[in-house]
Amino acid sequence: EPEVTQTPSHQVTQMGQEVILRCVPISNHLYFYWYRQILGQKVEFLVSFYNNEISEKSEIFDDQFSVERPDGSNFTLKIRSTKLEDSAMYFCASGWENSNQPQHFGDGTRLSIL
């Protein structure tokens, strides 16, 4: 069964540094998403991406964050000037329709900011 893959599985970064989290969505999917889950809390939507542009973003997704699909396969989340509170599990997901179809999640990148 095709799956969403994410790298790295764990990223440790000093506060203030930039991180790039990478995702390879399922190949025939058209919609891509990033979520985060702070330890012990609920999964939170960050951003959705379609046709090479952001289609929706949450209040969390401020200027510190950006997404890109540089080469038609990878889908990246960049976090600039990381803060301690950015420590969380970041999940990438993909789907082939945006409305009533479920998404497939990658197994996440655990980001630890020191």
Add this chain to the structure above:
Amino acid sequence: RKEVEQDPGPFNVPEGATVAFNCTYSNSASQSFFWYRQDCRKEPKLLMSVYSSGNEDGRFTAQLNRASQYISLLIRDSKLSDSATYLCVVLLSGGSYIPTFGRGTSLIVHP
């Protein structure tokens, strides 16, 4: 009022028991509903979509009550492997698509 509310549990049940979880949502424009399961420190995995007429998948039954704005998940004949956190996910209709997750209900099935 929280957008999607779930009883966090934990629900602690013996193998073979039947257990039910509810999830309430605040936005009446919500259109699509799903149950996901999440094992500890793992990614959410789709368990089942929830259809207006209710639907069943093996030991799992999902129901939607639009009038009262809640969805439910029933698990029959619980297995040890059912131990996980069950996440309710709600999507609004129309052009805006921001899925809202509940905090999840923890289920522990013991021998």
